[in-house]
Amino acid sequence: MKLTGAQALIKSLEMQGVEVVFGLPGGAILPVYDPLLDSSIRHILVRHEQGAGHAAEGYAQATGRPGVAIVTSGPAATNIVTPLADAYMDSIPLVVITGQVATSTIGTDAFQEADTTGITMSITKHNWLITDANDIPRVVREAFHVATTGRPGPVLIDLPKDVSNASMEWYWPRQVSLPGYKPTTKGHPKMVKEAARMIAAAEKPIFYVGGGVLRAQGSDVLASLVELTQIPAVTTLMGRGALPDSHPLCLGMPGMHGNYAAVTSMQKSDLLIVLGARFDDRVTGKVDAFAPFAKVVHIDVDPAELGKIRHADVPIVGDVRSVMEDLLVELEAIRGSFQDISLWRKEIRSWQDNFPYTYDRTHEGPPLKPQYVIERLRDLNTEDTIVVSGVGQHQMWASQYWRFEKPNIWINSGGLGTMGFAVPAAIGAKVGRPDRTVWVIDGDGCFQMTAQELVTATTERVPIKVAILNNAYLGMVRQWQEMFYDERYSEVYLSPDLPDYVKWAEAMGCVGLRVVHPSEVDAAIEKANSITDRPVVIDFRTDTHEKVFPMVPSGKSNDEIVLGEEGL
Amino acid sequence: MNAESNAIVPIGGAIRTPSEFRHHILSVLVENKTGVLARVAQLFSRRGYNIFSLAVAPTDDERFSRITVVVDVDTAPLEQITKQLHKLVNVIKISEIDPDEAIEYELLLATVAADAATRAQVIELVNLFEGRIVDVGSTKLTVMVAASPSHLDDFEALIVEYGLVELQRTGRVALQKLGKPTTRRKQMKGKVS
Ligand SMILES: Cc1ncc(C[n+]2csc(CCOP(=O)(O)OP(=O)(O)O)c2C)c(N)n1
Ligand SMILES: [Mg+2]
Numbered sequence: 001m002k003l004t005g006a007q008a009l010i011k012s013l014e015m016q017g018v019e020v021v022f023g024l025p026g027g028a029i030l031p032v033y034d035p036l037l038d039s040s041i042r043h044i045l046v047r048h049e050q051g052a053g054h055a056a057e058g059y060a061q062a063t064g065r066p067g068v069a070i071v072t073s074g075p076a077a078t079n080i081v082t083p084l085a086d087a088y089m090d091s092i093p094l095v096v097i098t099g100q101v102a103t104s105t106i107g108t109d110a111f112q113e114a115d116t117t118g119i120t121m122s123i124t125k126h127n128w129l130i131t132d133a134n135d136i137p138r139v140v141r142e143a144f145h146v147a148t149t150g151r152p153g154p155v156l157i158d159l160p161k162d163v164s165n166a167s168m169e170w171y172w173p174r175q176v177s178l179p180g181y182k183p184t185t186k187g188h189p190k191m192v193k194e195a196a197r198m199i200a201a202a203e204k205p206i207f208y209v210g211g212g213v214l215r216a217q218g219s220d221v222l223a224s225l226v227e228l229t230q231i232p233a234v235t236t237l238m239g240r241g242a243l244p245d246s247h248p249l250c251l252g253m254p255g256m257h258g259n260y261a262a263v264t265s266m267q268k269s270d271l272l273i274v275l276g277a278r279f280d281d282r283v284t285g286k287v288d289a290f291a292p293f294a295k296v297v298h299i300d301v302d303p304a305e306l307g308k309i310r311h312a313d314v315p316i317v318g319d320v321r322s323v324m325e326d327l328l329v330e331l332e333a334i335r336g337s338f339q340d341i342s343l344w345r346k347e348i349r350s351w352q353d354n355f356p357y358t359y360d361r362t363h364e365g366p367p368l369k370p371q372y373v374i375e376r377l378r379d380l381n382t383e384d385t386i387v388v389s390g391v392g393q394h395q396m397w398a399s400q401y402w403r404f405e406k407p408n409i410w411i412n413s414g415g416l417g418t419m420g421f422a423v424p425a426a427i428g429a430k431v432g433r434p435d436r437t438v439w440v441i442d443g444d445g446c447f448q449m450t451a452q453e454l455v456t457a458t459t460e461r462v463p464i465k466v467a468i469l470n471n472a473y474l475g476m477v478r479q480w481q482e483m484f485y486d487e488r489y490s491e492v493y494l495s496p497d498l499p500d501y502v503k504w505a506e507a508m509g510c511v512g513l514r515v516v517h518p519s520e521v522d523a524a525i526e527k528a529n530s531i532t533d534r535p536v537v538i539d540f541r542t543d544t545h546e547k548v549f550p551m552v553p554s555g556k557s558n559d560e561i562v563l564g565e566e567g568l
Numbered sequence: 569m570n571a572e573s574n575a576i577v578p579i580g581g582a583i584r585t586p587s588e589f590r591h592h593i594l595s596v597l598v599e600n601k602t603g604v605l606a607r608v609a610q611l612f613s614r615r616g617y618n619i620f621s622l623a624v625a626p627t628d629d630e631r632f633s634r635i636t637v638v639v640d641v642d643t644a645p646l647e648q649i650t651k652q653l654h655k656l657v658n659v660i661k662i663s664e665i666d667p668d669e670a671i672e673y674e675l676l677l678a679t680v681a682a683d684a685a686t687r688a689q690v691i692e693l694v695n696l697f698e699g700r701i702v703d704v705g706s707t708k709l710t711v712m713v714a715a716s717p718s719h720l721d722d723f724e725a726l727i728v729e730y731g732l733v734e735l736q737r738t739g740r741v742a743l744q745k746l747g748k749p750t751t752r753r754k755q756m757k758g759k760v761s
Contacts, residue, residue: 122614126657129603141677146657180599180660304651 001315005133006031009097010039012140015172018068020044020059020431022052026072027112028099030135031164044431044460049076051424052454053083058090058428061411061447062386064217064435066093067428068146073099074112077158078119082418087154089415090238091145091215094154095549097138102162103131110193116158125153125180146174146469150183151302151466152215183301187326188319195273195297196330200337202271203218203342204293205231208283211238211414212276212300217320219243219407224328224418228335232348234262236277240416241404246374251348255283256552260355263558264548265348266291266435274298277319279309280415289557299323352422355563357400357451360547367543370394370469374401377439377467382524385409386438388426390446391417392476394469396548409436420449426464427457440466444494444501445474451504456533458509465528466510466537471544472496479547484554496541505537514539591620593665593672593742595633599658600626606658608635615652617644620644621674625712630662636741665742672741675714676723677702681731682709689733690730708733 003011009032013021020042025033036043046052049071056067071080077098089096101110101428101558117127126146128139139157165422199205213222219242226233226249233243234254243250254262266272272294284290287309295384298312299320300307306315316323359371374397389395389412404410411429422442432437447468457464474492481489505512511531515524515538528536549564598604605624612619618640626633639649650662676699682690690709694701699713713723717740724735 117603118606121610178657181657296738302655304648304655306651307645310646 001170002167003163003170004031004170005130005136005159005166007035008133008136008170009140009159009164010035010041011170012137012172013068014039014139016144017065019115021070022046022428023070023075024049024052024072026076026099028073028101028161029070029076029159029164030099031161032097032099032159034044037089038126043070044427044456044462046424046456047452049079050082050420051427051450053080053094053096053458053531054086054418054421054424054450055428055453056094056096057083057087057090057421057432058388058411058425059432060087060094060324060428061425062093062408064408066144067096067112068095068097069266070097071099072112072115072129073101074114075117075428077114081119081123082416084120084154084156084412086416086418086421087429088123088125090413092154093152095143095147096154096156098156098158100129100158100160103160104162106160116156116387120156124156127156127431128157129157129160130163131162133166136163136168137171138173141173141331142176142178145178146181148293149299151212183416184303184317185301185319185322187299187316189313189326190324191228191316192323195299195316195331196327196334196495198271198295198297198314199229199231199327199331201339202295202333203271203339203341204269205229205266205271205341205475206265206267206294207231207233208236208272208274208277209233209239209242210236210275210277212320213239213242214276216276216319216321217407218276220322221321221324221328223247224333224556225324226280228328229338230341231273232265232343234258234266235404236280236283236414237412238397239277240399240410241407244405245403246405249345252351253399255280256285256554257400257548257550258283259352259357260550261348261351261401263552263561266294268347268360268368269294272296274300274312275324276300278305284309285552285556285558326400330348336481337564343418356514357551363543365543366516367541368515368518368521369398370397370437370540370546371401372518373467373469373515373540373542374398374441376521377441377525378402380522380529381437381439383409384436386411386426386429386433386436388422388429388438388440390414390417390422390440390442392443392444393471393479393546393548394441394443394473394475396476397449398462419443419446422446423450423457423464423466424453425464426466427453427460430457430464431460431464433460438464440464442466442468443475444468444470444472444496447501448499450495452508454505454510454535454537461533463532464535464536466535467523468501468539469542470496470501470539471542471546473544475544476548478544480490482547483551501537505535508535510535510537512537512539516541525536530536543555572715591638591667592641593664593667593670593740594637594639594650594653595665595742596659597627597654597661597663598633598635598656599660600631600633601658604633604658605635607658608653609636611652611656612637612639615644615649617649619624623741625741625742628710636701636739663744665744670742671745672716672721672740672742674713674717675711675712675738676720676735677710677725678724678735679703679710679733680709680727681707683707687732692725693723693726699723
């Protein structure tokens with residue numbers, strides 16, 4: 001069967017089981033958009049290529065399947081650089097297809113030419129420039145394989161226009177042959193045994209649970225491990241929901257804005273059992289002072305993470321789920337010899353009781369306390385609700401105050417910290433999980449970066465809900481200027497009513513609501529929940545002066561955690 | 569002085585040799601595809617590792633190339649470097665070669681001022697280093713020496729005295745020293761003692 005390169009690309013995507021792609025056409029990718037008309041694949045037309053990339057990320061995180069984006073060359077390719085970098089940091093499987101100028105003009109500074117593979121080399125797991133239409137099915141197969149196996153991540157296929165137009169003989173490769181790519185999935189049995197021995201003997205053990213557990217779909221095994229060992233677990237910003245927050249041994253978020261019990265239990269621990277986490281500086285604070293008494297069992301599918309920041313006494317390379325399963329077997333066998341850690345649990349429990357997240361609940365308002373808004377959103381929605389956040393104070397409050405009872409319901413930009421992530425990512429999540437309610441918790445600053453994608457949401461009938469915590473500021477930056485720059489506020493003021501978020505929402509075909517007084521909060525949320533045929537945006541007027549606590553000041557030891565205003 | 573002799577610029581003696589700092593040699597087998605060198609080079613710069621020298625050539629199997637990289641291990645632990653390299657999809661195999669266990673060779677080409685007065689001395693020096701004269705001009709010679717990098721440093725320090733016009737080195741290639749039959753050596757030791 002003779003196909004054009006473009007037809008072969010679309011057919012290859014179908015063979016991979018792709019149901020939806022996010023994109024925006026242009027000159028170099030035109031040939032690909034023609035066969036798309038005849039395909040079963042749904043295309044979501046975004047308003048900016050960054051939106052396509054983040055939507056694909058949201059889709060991937062909500063479904064566990066790779067997200068796909070198709071954009072044209074040059075400026076479109078550079079527009080999607082941010083989502084690629086974001087997905088690379090947070091290990092999100094993404095396949096991005098970019099158009100490229102014809103092979104004969106590559107290197108001549110042709111119209112809309114950019115060195116896309118060069119630009120994206122360090123922010124993709126791998127990328128391909130296809131120069132022969134016959135390579136298309138093989139490369140697509142390889143691309144999905146690389147994106148989804150081992151440590152997941154983004155890949156990019158750059159497809160010159162003449163290659164899309166060229167003719168090829170259709171085939172579908174039966175297998176992938178990449179001699180240099182063989183991720184280890186099975187943990188080394190000796191190491192697993194050693195890890196079990198150390199876990200049984202530890203007096204102050206802690207599970208340090210990262211996003212890798214979610215990527216490996218290991219939540220159920222983690223729950224069994226925690227049940228068996230009765231060892232408390234912290235869930236990082238990327239790992240929130242890997243263990244239900246209601247679990248008595250779930251300590252919640254560690255790190256710069258983590259709670260006292262999660263931070264301190266790591267500091268005092270004698271054994272960190274690290275599951276798909278990478279000692280990010282936002283978790284460790286000053287590395288030399290992080291968990292100074294702890295030995296480390298580190299389990300990760302990416303060998304380069306082991307020993308990168310912190311020496312691992314027992315490094316185990318492997319799929320986190322698979323290694324946890326093996327570990328469970330080893331631990332079952334020696335459960336009789338477990339150290340009694342009830343005193344340790346009691347100590348941690350007292351920290352939890354004495355130092356929970358707090359804010360001034362007596363405050364009557366207006367303005368609204370942002371934490372109160374999040375608590376109401378949480379309590380007026382089901383456990384299945386998917387929460388997507390931007391980056392800033394609102395993100396930290398969302399992570400602190402939401403109760404994540406299930407995996408893959410918390411979607412945010414952790415590693416790159418990309419403002420503007422939330423709205424498009426929520427669209428992707430809702431497209432992937434139309435059965436779920438998807439709430440965005442966004443900042444006013446973040447919202448302004450990619451809000452135009454709400455036009456996409458309206459047009460494509462993707463009824464997401466957006467709560468803007470409008471504090472009229474680039475709040476997180478304001479907080480740092482307040483605390484560390486003598487309250488010298490430099491370029492952080494945004495204004496509460498420019499733009500008018502309600503009118504803007506309406507202009508984009510959404511329902512727009514505004515909440516000023518605490519007494520209006522519930523009604524607005526309930527109204528938003530009752531609207532299912534279009535997106536809803538609520539402009540919550542929140543307190544500018546509210547700061548995120550606890551806080552470990554940047555570069556400081558986690559022992560120097562500041563609990564609140566009084567601690568400054 | 570004529571224009572030609574003005575062009576003779578001494579390049580300032582021997583370059584710092586990698587033996588002065590902690591270096592390691594990585595022999596990296598990669599797929600022979602476009603852009604692979606860029607991937608390897610970009611990884612080094614992106615992760616902040618210093619490359620001291622780098623040599624690339626296809627292997628006897630045309631599907632693969634071999635990149636010999638000499639790295640400054642003070643910039644990052646060698647283990648991190650190799651693990652990150654391994655993540656490149658086109659990297660097939662990485663062998664670490666301990667400098668003490670390596671046969672290291674490098675090629676040097678130099679054009680040297682050599683008039684009637686000094687020509688014989690230059691030729692003698694080249695001969696001492698088992699090099700060759702590969703091009704002859706009326707007042708200059710181009711010479712070639714293949715030797716260990718430290719020998720080349722010595723050669724460079726000596727030849728510079730005559731006036732260097734140009735000098736080029738390839739960066740080293742290296743192979744593991746062959747294992748010696750250790751048992752027999754032990755026996756010999758035994759006889760002596
Ligand atoms: C693209 C991008 N630019 C700049 C920053 C730096 N930054 C981090 S948080 C923040 C403020 C975010 O403001 P807003 O969305 O209003 O959230 P708030 O902190 O007020 O809740 C800024 C500017 C960033 N993370 N991403
Ligand atoms: Mg704000």
